[in-house]
Amino acid sequence: MKKIITILGVIALSFTVTSCDRFLDITPEGKVIPTTVEDYQKVLVSAYAKYPTHKSLTALRTDELVLDNNSMDFASLREIAMWKDSNLDQVTTEFPWVSFYTVNFYLNQIINEGSKTMAGGNERNQILAEAYALRAYTYFDLVNLYGKPYNSTTASSDRGVPISLEIDLEKVLPASSVQEVYQQIHADLTKAEELMITEKQVAGENFHFSKVALKALQARVALYQQDWQKALDYANQALAINNQLVDLNSSDVIPNRYDAAESILALDLALNNSVQNVGYASQDLLNSYTDSDKRFDLYFERNGDQYKVKKGGSTDYRVSFRTAELYFIKSEALLKLNKLQEAKEALLPVLKTRYNATGYAELQSQVNAMNNSAFMSFILEERFREFALEGQRWYDLRRANQKTITHEVNGKEYILQQNDVRYTIEIPQSAKKNNPYLQ
Template sequence: MKKFSKYIVLFVTAIAVTSCDDYLDITPVGRVMPETLEQYRAVLTQGYITYPEHKSLTALRTDELTMNEFADEINVYKDIYIWKDTNPDRITTTFQYQDLYSAIFYTNVIINEATPKLAVSEERNQLIGEAYALRAMAYFDLVNLFGKPYNAATAASDKGVPLALEIDLEQAFVPQSVEVIYNQIISDTQEAKKLINLNTQTAGKNYRFSKAALYSLESRIYLYQQQWQKSLDAANNALAINNNLVDLKATSVFATKYDSKESILALEDGYINGLKGTSYASPDLIAAYSKTTDLRFPLYFLASGSRYRIQKGGNDDQKCSFRTSELYLTKAETSLQLNNISDAKTTVLSFIKNRYTAAAYTQLEIDVNGMNTADLTNFILEERRREFAVEGQRWFDLRRTSQKQIVHTFNGEDFTLMQNDPRYTIIYPANARLNNPNL
């Protein structure tokens, strides 16, 4: 293993896992050599399985949670909670940098090996298209964890993450700029659009990319780049396939469930069980809701003494990466940024009608229609906060918007993340830095 010591440990886990599959022949340079469409599908399925639940950890860094200081696993999470990224406790869990690159390894196998080897068919195209889409999503998450927030004026010089597009363990993994990574992400989504031919995936298989999921990813990418029209167009493309919303007045059910009418891509758990036992909803998060008129409040939260437990997440049936709610709120935000305040109001009202009591909506409709641009912007962002609580969206929304000051209290001591704090960009995990001096 010495020859890998100067490189990032990207693919070791992937090779270790796949080598036990009897149809995979791992050559000395670590190349996976499946032959059939079914075997390549199994490789990509492993890529989906490998995709980590890192977004749960981002919730610790936000204003969404407060910690249970007496929980058994508190030391696993506390240094993330207090933003102690330099020299954290050795038992602190780390952001899954390597797992994201392991998922990329599997996509590279499909893109580089299956493309020339498999006969052209709809199934083959769908498979390769999914690989491009999953690779785009992995790099999008990597650059939004470990790279600076996208800024068109500085992206060409801002440090991003290493780019690995080939199956080559000997290459030097040097971080590329944020601009280079975003260009690759967009290139991958464009390739995926040429190949993916399923509008949707059936429940149970909707951890896989479809056209609706790809458009949703594309809309999120362009939103973070502040390319408002492109983000709006992609959201509309996804909504043309699925525009269903769960009406909480009719049924109190999590819209995050994989078989929900809102589900588009059911891959990630935004709030894992390990965190459920060590955290509560923060007072800030609870204060964001009307306890009596917001129908999400009794669904999302359960009183526990003077605090509230969070009921979302922690179950396989609540895997959720993209759902239609995000498309509505993205459409509202981008319409407003494009100075179409009428469309923004219509869109956000069509969404919140499904989230509040009928009486509350009547008043909200009046309020929203009377809002100016600044007030409506704030209302849309607060709706994102309420709707996507502990789904892994809050940290990224804070990074791309206000980067506000946050104070966490632990064992009677206050810890502060200042506004525009450099720690809004997470440093590479220690084991990655140890194995790759280029980082």
């Protein structure tokens, strides 16, 4: 019964929007203006519920999937796999833009108005902390979809996305620079850190931010900005709260389940039904696993002469942050800080839980022989395997090597060249029509 209740707690995200939308119309006539802690808790849950499933779509742009041309969802997703961002046909699913700013509007309501009307206390502070944290996460995702990867030498001139901090749906804003967006992210993270009360959420409530989820986000942000010392510090702080890993030698729990011991924030539906149904695991992805890798049989299942991905398609597999990523961040940060041996030692706990005893012993020997360059390549290869179809691959490709990728769609070959401009997704045409600053 407890298991059923916790699963329903996650599934309920999909059904809270209608009942809570009445709070978000600022016109008083016939509407309810939120004022209490209970009101704003509902607004916050609506913000979480509306968070877009964009990471499913990014998987179609990576080297993780090949398309099934006979899938019923093929027509609506094929142009994404072709890296076609403009002049889309009418059935193609558009990358979300309005959804992000809808979530942002909810959060601005909480931050700007809830801070004035909610009674003081821990509940108020937790709601505000989560609103700041989720707004930071929203802009982090936005800038990593529609802005260039962070580069300290060009971030001040690289175009990012508009920053809206007011409750004004009519205001048209120009895009801020990538640097300005990251500055706003840090400002929100600082406020969230000041106010956050809950150390970690229980399964079923862990779509909410907590202290450990906030630290995980701070670690990821620092990693993407190549601020290695902060990435290391935040990863260590998060691991001090939760350092558990699922040992695949003794468990058949897929680590990205919302109720797995590794789960930190279970918000993103990183692989939805449509993308799961339209794609098979790519040969590059399948070939990256060895026979001693315990993840393969958990992640994939044979379907004819192809393999389908098992780690998605339902709300059980909501994942935004989990502890394995913290070990990877720690290892990469140590490596970039020229602490090669410490970097290797930081990643070994994950590897020990992912390979059988023989495979781990062999891998440990190989890792010990690696120099800095080889170990960096190994970290990225392991991330490819570990976080397959969890929404991290597109971001990793952008920040790492922006490799050449080839897709075949309807018998025709499409190529994303190395360092292709399409590694930055074009702002949707619908958004440009409503905002001349984005042309």
